Amino acid sequence: MQETFFIKTYGCQMNNYDSEKVNDLLLFNGFSKAEDIEKTDIAILNTCHIRERASEKLYSDLGRLSVFKKNKKKIGKNFSIVVMGCVAQAEGDEILKRNKSVDYVVGPQNIQIIPKLLKKKNFKKTHIDFLSEEKFQSLTSSNENKVSRLITIQEGCDKFCSFCVVPYTRGAEFSRPVEDIFAEVNNAEKNGCLEVTLLGQNVSSYQSSAFGEKKIRLGKLCSIISRIRNLKRIRYVTSHPNDIDDELINEHKFNEKMMPFLHLPIQSGSDKILQRMNRKHTRKEYIQLIKRIKNNVPDMAFSSDFIVGYPGESDYDFQETLELIKEVKFASSYSFCYSARPGTPAATQDEIIPDEIKKNRLKHLQKILLKQQDEFNKSFLDKKVEILVTAKGKIENQYVGRTPHLQPVHIMSSSDLVGKILNIKIERLTSFSFHGKIL
Ligand code: SF4
Numbered sequence: 001m002q003e004t005f006f007i008k009t010y011g012c013q014m015n016n017y018d019s020e021k022v023n024d025l026l027l028f029n030g031f032s033k034a035e036d037i038e039k040t041d042i043a044i045l046n047t048c049h050i051r052e053r054a055s056e057k058l059y060s061d062l063g064r065l066s067v068f069k070k071n072k073k074k075i076g077k078n079f080s081i082v083v084m085g086c087v088a089q090a091e092g093d094e095i096l097k098r099n100k101s102v103d104y105v106v107g108p109q110n111i112q113i114i115p116k117l118l119k120k121k122n123f124k125k126t127h128i129d130f131l132s133e134e135k136f137q138s139l140t141s142s143n144e145n146k147v148s149r150l151i152t153i154q155e156g157c158d159k160f161c162s163f164c165v166v167p168y169t170r171g172a173e174f175s176r177p178v179e180d181i182f183a184e185v186n187n188a189e190k191n192g193c194l195e196v197t198l199l200g201q202n203v204s205s206y207q208s209s210a211f212g213e214k215k216i217r218l219g220k221l222c223s224i225i226s227r228i229r230n231l232k233r234i235r236y237v238t239s240h241p242n243d244i245d246d247e248l249i250n251e252h253k254f255n256e257k258m259m260p261f262l263h264l265p266i267q268s269g270s271d272k273i274l275q276r277m278n279r280k281h282t283r284k285e286y287i288q289l290i291k292r293i294k295n296n297v298p299d300m301a302f303s304s305d306f307i308v309g310y311p312g313e314s315d316y317d318f319q320e321t322l323e324l325i326k327e328v329k330f331a332s333s334y335s336f337c338y339s340a341r342p343g344t345p346a347a348t349q350d351e352i353i354p355d356e357i358k359k360n361r362l363k364h365l366q367k368i369l370l371k372q373q374d375e376f377n378k379s380f381l382d383k384k385v386e387i388l389v390t391a392k393g394k395i396e397n398q399y400v401g402r403t404p405h406l407q408p409v410h411i412m413s414s415s416d417l418v419g420k421i422l423n424i425k426i427e428r429l430t431s432f433s434f435h436g437k438i439l
Pocket residue numbers: 157158159160161164165166167201202240
């Protein structure tokens with residue numbers, strides 16, 4: 001009988017992509033998918049190290065799974081546990097020491113070996129080498145019929161922002177060859193995909209070569225894949241401001257397949273804090289970049305990430321962040337209180353900001369960001385918007401689509417709309433999702 005697997009994914013889109021790939025590899029290798037973790041032979045936890053207490057969450061899940069494993073053993077059944085993702089990379093053998101029921105620990109660049117590990121069951125238990133090239137060469141192209149797909153084009157980061165674990169958990173920057181990305185997008189389009197989101201921890205640093213050109217950066221790559229006829233929308237995430245070049249801005253300006261929405265983290269509006277964070281750009285440079293993009297692409301909307309209460313952040317520094325937010329005006333954003341990630345340079349910094357102050361600052365900042373998001377969304381009321389319908393909704397005859405600016409839209413229809421691009425009129429706005437009528 002086929003062994004079944006269940007993948008639980010924590011965290012970011014890169015992890016979703018890796019989980020999709022492990023899913024495809026396991027199906028290709030004769031395993032089958034279980035509907036939930038309690039009904040499976042193999043539990044795979046794809047972990048994330050970005051959020052606070054990621055490893056605590058993992059160990060509490062492992063505690064539950066090890067009881068489950070013991071009970072299965074009593075009735076003569078096998079149950080394998082694989083920990084993959086960034087916590088696996090960061091903690092390595094420590095996971096095996098703390099929880100003996102774990103069978104394998106597999107870093108993000110070793111996921112291609114999971115089927116082999118599960119079939120032979122006699123390999124070493126920890127696999128955390130940095131093998132980006134080998135990983136991408138071994139991944140299969142999915143034939144799953146999906147309207148919108150995530151495609152990893154780049155992995156790792158050389159920026160070393162002082163608070164971030166990515167350079168340590170995902171390693172040095174690696175860009176996939178253009179031909180491989182083109183083939184994956186082309187295959188996705190053949191299977192009904194109309195939208196791709198190109199992924200990378202530092203996606204705008206993408207650099208490869210192909211077709212006799214030595215240096216192909218993100219703008220050119222978008223131009224190349226946009227030649228795939230039925231592909232209608234191109235997005236990418238996450239970018240560093242220093243890597244946004246004129247070629248990419250021009251691609252947005254002249255290529256209608258480029259969606260007018262850019263996630264461009266700044267983290268803080270204070271030069272002092274940006275320098276402490278090792279972000280390698282100033283507040284002024286960020287604002288100038290936003291203006292340059294806006295001048296060329298007037299309908300571009302921006303989202304960002306903010307860290308509040310970084311060590312040494314004074315009231316004045318925080319005010320500078322608020323001023324920057326008011327000046328730029330973001331369509332949406334992610335914001336968090338700073339918390340130290342073990343092993344990062346920021347974790348050793350002093351001038352720690354008390355939790356109470358961090359929480360108050362975050363509340364204040366989120367109030368402004370939410371107001372901006374609300375104002376941005378309200379500006380679409382009663383307007384005509386083009387949406388791509390990506391999925392069925394939670395209630396009967398409901399469908400969910402996305403606008404070019406990534407806002408979710410609910411529409412009702414008795415016929416199947418998934419995969420359709422429609423013009424709709426925005427009629428209502430509830431908790432940041434739109435409700436619309438087909439025109
Ligand atoms: S650019 Fe992004 S991924 Fe790279 S170190 Fe900075 S925060 Fe982390």
